[in-house]
Amino acid sequence: GQQVMQIPQYQHVQEGEDFTTYCNSSTTLSNIQWYKQRPGGHPVFLIQLVKSGEVKKQKRLTFQFGEAKKNSSLHITATQTTDVGTYFCAGRMMNRDDKIIFGKGTRLHILP
Amino acid sequence: GAGVSQSPSNKVTEKGKDVELRCDPISGHTALYWYRQSLGQGLEFLIYFQGNSAPDKSGLPSDRFSAERTGGSVSTLTIQRTQQEDSAVYLCASSLASAKWAQETQYFGPGTRLLVL
Numbered sequence: 001g002q003q004v005m006q007i008p009q010y011q012h013v014q015e016g017e018d019f020t021t022y023c024n025s026s027t028t029l030s031n032i033q034w035y036k037q038r039p040g041g042h043p044v045f046l047i048q049l050v051k052s053g054e055v056k057k058q059k060r061l062t063f064q065f066g067e068a069k070k071n072s073s074l075h076i077t078a079t080q081t082t083d084v085g086t087y088f089c090a091g092r093m094m095n096r097d098d099k100i101i102f103g104k105g106t107r108l109h110i111l112p
Numbered sequence: 113g114a115g116v117s118q119s120p121s122n123k124v125t126e127k128g129k130d131v132e133l134r135c136d137p138i139s140g141h142t143a144l145y146w147y148r149q150s151l152g153q154g155l156e157f158l159i160y161f162q163g164n165s166a167p168d169k170s171g172l173p174s175d176r177f178s179a180e181r182t183g184g185s186v187s188t189l190t191i192q193r194t195q196q197e198d199s200a201v202y203l204c205a206s207s208l209a210s211a212k213w214a215q216e217t218q219y220f221g222p223g224t225r226l227l228v229l
Contacts, residue, residue, distance in 0.1 A: 006154070042203060042220040042222050042223055043155065043203070043205075043220050044220070045218060088155060101157065102147070102154050102155040102157065103154055105154045
């Protein structure tokens, strides 16, 4: 069936190091969204990507949407302790109206 | 303004009992989603309401699960004859999206933590 795979599942980095999480879909996506969930909190929307090859930046966060619109990445430069949490991607399937599939998330731990 | 609210925040029930979870979306949001999140897992889509259209129920795991959205606003998720594997956080989200490919930021509620003993 349709899947959105997210890797890695867990990532430990030293504070100040960079971090990347990847999202891959088995089918073409019409758009992809990224969410951040702090420990004990609920998911908070970060960004939506729609166009093939799109790149968007939010301060230290860089989001990319692949040319084929099947994969996406979130890159954090110089991580800080406030970046701790789980990052989810959510892809809307192009071949199925209004179907959103979330990845299982990447849990980021920052070592001081 | 007020965000998405959910009630109760926590629910402990015995196996076999029915439970109702409530979601109040942001006023004016036409789209409403239910998800569940098991411990340490990702979000699992359950059901989607958009305006007056027939809901997308494709994510409901069994016929014990049902949801309603009355008057295009408040929604209730009902789980009948609860099982221990139903224990999870149930999240509701709403969106302003009124067109198919419109900007679809989803605003999540705080969730209802369900524990089935």
